[in-house]
């Protein structure tokens with residue numbers, strides 16, 4: 001099911017922030033690939049501990065699940081790929097954006113909405129028709145390196161796991177152990193055929209606009225998608241920021 005993919009090198013400067021203003025020029029030719037359950041499809045992949053209280057789906061486009069499986073098999077045997085999330089429904093994306101917006105507004109009450117939007121958009125994709133948030137396409141996933149019992153390896157120390165100062169994939173200030181973890185993770189995922197959003201070491205994709213942009217591909221393969229007959233969990237579809245789980 002792997003379609004022909006251009007491997008042309010990008011001829012223009014690629015921004016590691018992958019701003020909406022640039023991604024909007026990447027056209028999407030929807031290829032119609034279905035979503036599949038990646039836990040069923042990839043026996044060596046596990047689900048990472050949830051961070052927020054909503055029902056998580058375990059879906060990815062078939063072509064992404066194939067690459068994730070290849071990546072999981074390329075990994076040294078003592079490790080697993082732990083996926084936090086793949087496909088994400090629209091109402092959860094909306095609530096995640098709201099949460100990130102409120103978080104930065106609290107930290108920087110003096111920022112204008114324009115300043116806020118620039119920063120928030122870097123960490124949580126905004127809802128826009130020309131640039132669908134990557135998780136809505138089923139082409140993107142958040143993934144960490146873990147032991148078979150689900151314990152994550154150190155990806156960040158001396159930073160706390162969700163300190164934005166260590167989000168960049170090539171963050172020079174993390175320790176040697178964390179650097180090694182990120183290298184093992186990146187080697188496996190790259191071998192599988194996925195590419196990394198350089199502003200977030202855990203966010204990888206294939207077929208979405210970010211993938212096309214960073215890889216210099218002529219167009220994206222996946223637009224937004226919803227499984228047939230999808231219905232949100234009652235209580236999840238609200239206009240409130242996501243709620244973080246205890247200890248997450």
Ligand SMILES: [Zn+2]
Pocket residue numbers: 135140141142202203204
């Ligand atoms: Zn992500």
